[in-house]
Amino acid sequence: MRSYKAYCIRRILTALLCSVLAGGVMTPPSGYSEEIGAMEALSAAISEHLVCYPVEVMRFKNQKFTVTPKALCLGMVYRIPDPRPFWVTPDGPGPNASIILDFLKKAEAEGLDPKNYEVDKIAALFTVREPRMLAELDTLLTFNLIKYIHNVSKGQIKPYYAETEMFVPADEVDFKPVTTMAKVLGTQDLAGYLASLPPAHAHYTHLKKALLTYRAIEKNGGWLSIPPGKIIRPGDDDDRLPSVIRRLSATGDLVPAVPLDNHYSPLLRQSIVRFQDRHGLAADGNVGPNTLAAMNVSVGARIQQIIINMTRWRWQAPDLGKKYILVNIANFDLKAFEDGQEVFQFPVIVGKYNHQTPIFSDRIRYISFNPYWNIPPNIAANEELPRLRKNPHHLMNRHVRLFSNWSDNAREIDSRFVDWKNVSPAKMRQYKLRQDSGPWNALGRIKFDFPNEYDVYLHDTPSHNLFSRTQRDFSHGCIRVSDPEKLAAFVLQGQAEDWPPEKISSHIKGKKQVFIRVAEPVPVHITYQTSWVDKGGLICFNNDIYDRDKSLRRAIFNQ
Numbered sequence: 001m002r003s004y005k006a007y008c009i010r011r012i013l014t015a016l017l018c019s020v021l022a023g024g025v026m027t028p029p030s031g032y033s034e035e036i037g038a039m040e041a042l043s044a045a046i047s048e049h050l051v052c053y054p055v056e057v058m059r060f061k062n063q064k065f066t067v068t069p070k071a072l073c074l075g076m077v078y079r080i081p082d083p084r085p086f087w088v089t090p091d092g093p094g095p096n097a098s099i100i101l102d103f104l105k106k107a108e109a110e111g112l113d114p115k116n117y118e119v120d121k122i123a124a125l126f127t128v129r130e131p132r133m134l135a136e137l138d139t140l141l142t143f144n145l146i147k148y149i150h151n152v153s154k155g156q157i158k159p160y161y162a163e164t165e166m167f168v169p170a171d172e173v174d175f176k177p178v179t180t181m182a183k184v185l186g187t188q189d190l191a192g193y194l195a196s197l198p199p200a201h202a203h204y205t206h207l208k209k210a211l212l213t214y215r216a217i218e219k220n221g222g223w224l225s226i227p228p229g230k231i232i233r234p235g236d237d238d239d240r241l242p243s244v245i246r247r248l249s250a251t252g253d254l255v256p257a258v259p260l261d262n263h264y265s266p267l268l269r270q271s272i273v274r275f276q277d278r279h280g281l282a283a284d285g286n287v288g289p290n291t292l293a294a295m296n297v298s299v300g301a302r303i304q305q306i307i308i309n310m311t312r313w314r315w316q317a318p319d320l321g322k323k324y325i326l327v328n329i330a331n332f333d334l335k336a337f338e339d340g341q342e343v344f345q346f347p348v349i350v351g352k353y354n355h356q357t358p359i360f361s362d363r364i365r366y367i368s369f370n371p372y373w374n375i376p377p378n379i380a381a382n383e384e385l386p387r388l389r390k391n392p393h394h395l396m397n398r399h400v401r402l403f404s405n406w407s408d409n410a411r412e413i414d415s416r417f418v419d420w421k422n423v424s425p426a427k428m429r430q431y432k433l434r435q436d437s438g439p440w441n442a443l444g445r446i447k448f449d450f451p452n453e454y455d456v457y458l459h460d461t462p463s464h465n466l467f468s469r470t471q472r473d474f475s476h477g478c479i480r481v482s483d484p485e486k487l488a489a490f491v492l493q494g495q496a497e498d499w500p501p502e503k504i505s506s507h508i509k510g511k512k513q514v515f516i517r518v519a520e521p522v523p524v525h526i527t528y529q530t531s532w533v534d535k536g537g538l539i540c541f542n543n544d545i546y547d548r549d550k551s552l553r554r555a556i557f558n559q
Contacts, residue, residue, distance in 0.1 A: 038090030045135035085138040111307035117144040153197040155314040206533035222299035223250040232287035280542035309531040321523040332472040349480035362450040363521035369507040370437035371447040377429035388420040403432040446484040460484040
């Protein structure tokens with residue numbers, strides 16, 4: 001069996017398409033010429049053109065790959081032994097053939113490469129009338145249409161494979177060619193159907209518009225790099241400032257009336273701060289190494305970054321919900337949405353590089369006020385045990401209680417009298433460590449629970465000073481929220497029982513652990529977007545904190 005890396009998209013998608021056998025025979029659309037002789041010649045040409053060969057089928061199930069060798073072929077899509085064309089007649093390509101070619105040509109608007117759909121080869125065959133060439137045209141249209149439908153609605157397979165460990169999709173990625181082809185062949189409006197395939201939410205469509213904007217900037221020449229040097233501060237004079245001003249002008253960051261000279265004016269500072277805000281930098285107005293590095297990223301690289309993030313959105317759930325929460329790991333923020341409008345936004349803390357927050361979607365089902373924290377076994381073994389060996393009072397000082405095991409009837413142990421130097425990491429994982437609720441608790445005063453396989457959730461934190469940092473990757477994978485009371489009010493809005501802010505505050509001050517079931521669980525989407533458009537319409541970029549863009553750039557652009 002060949003290596004995964006040796007797979008080419010064409011063979012994978014051909015195999016997927018061939019799996020339509022499981023769904024039975026398909027019938028080509030009506031309305032074509034019934035001239036028997038010409039149609040028989042075309043049918044015979046298709047039979048000769050279709051060649052079976054062994055392939056490996058990659059099937060997505062439960063967010064993992066399985067490989068099933070099968071002897072399949074594109075010809076199985078057509079009726080055997082008497083195949084009929086889907087898109088052409090003996091007189092040439094039909095109207096749906098032109099629609100398909102038009103969408104394949106415009107794939108660039110979705111961040112896809114038209115060359116991957118053989119548009120030049122297909123277009124060259126549109127004028128032929130010889131049966132063998134028409135048969136090739138029909139099968140090319142079928143194969144590339146299926147590939148396009150998959151890529152624009154589910155995301156490309158090759159990039160998904162490149163990032164499968166680092167980016168687990170929130171939506172089911174299982175692709176059903178049987179159902180897809182049945183819809184295609186049965187639709188009365190093929191153009192409308194194809195136009196409906198990409199994500200329709202604003203997070204995707206705004207990136208699509210931003211892609212057009214940056215391609216226009218590229219067409220106009222982009223921008224030149226700015227030489228390195230000392231930090232440029234407001235009031236300074238520097239020979240590089242005209243280059244900085246031109247760079248800001250290229251992307252619309254320059255406020256009006258800034259003179260093109262060597263002086264750093266107050267108006268120019270407004271432009272610098274705007275640029276820094278858009279690029280996740282400390283908005284101090286100083287043109288230092290980080291700001292210069294962001295300015296010197298080429299327009300081509302920014303275009304690729306936008307395409308990478310459009311690709312990610314196609315892997316996410318297409319319907320985000322009427323009311324939902326969106327966490328962007330790369331921008332360290334949380335946004336709440338209702339009826340398509342952003343209700344509020346605030347900073348969050350996400351996982352460290354070695355404890356990366358995973359990507360997935362779920363629903364907030366419970367809210368816990370004054371929660372306990374059951375310390376995960378790995379944290380207990382890797383972090384708590386070394387501290388206990390130095391200080392037997394470590395757990396007591398942090399209001400952490402020690403239990404003999406994780407069962408309900410476990411015996412509580414006084415951690416001060418355990419010989420921690422003789423406790424192995426394996427034994428430490430068997431103990432249950434529970435931190436009492438209170439201002440010291442690592443979960444803070446509120447926890448938002450959406451049971452998931454990663455044991456990741458949203459919660460408060462006693463360390464609110466960390467929210468003032470620009471880069472906020474400090475956790476073990478969970479998401480710490482800066483305004484838990486506002487989030488709780490949003491989640492509990494619409495409950496049969498009213499939850500005004502003073503009631504939420506009262507539960508917190510009561511110090512008693514209270515569980516609240518959310519009557520209508522609220523969707524939460526944890527994403528990794530290094531490029532997005534904010535509610536003001538500004539295209540924003542941030543650092544690739546987990547180095548995930550690199551793997552996708554290699555997969556999509558062969559870099």
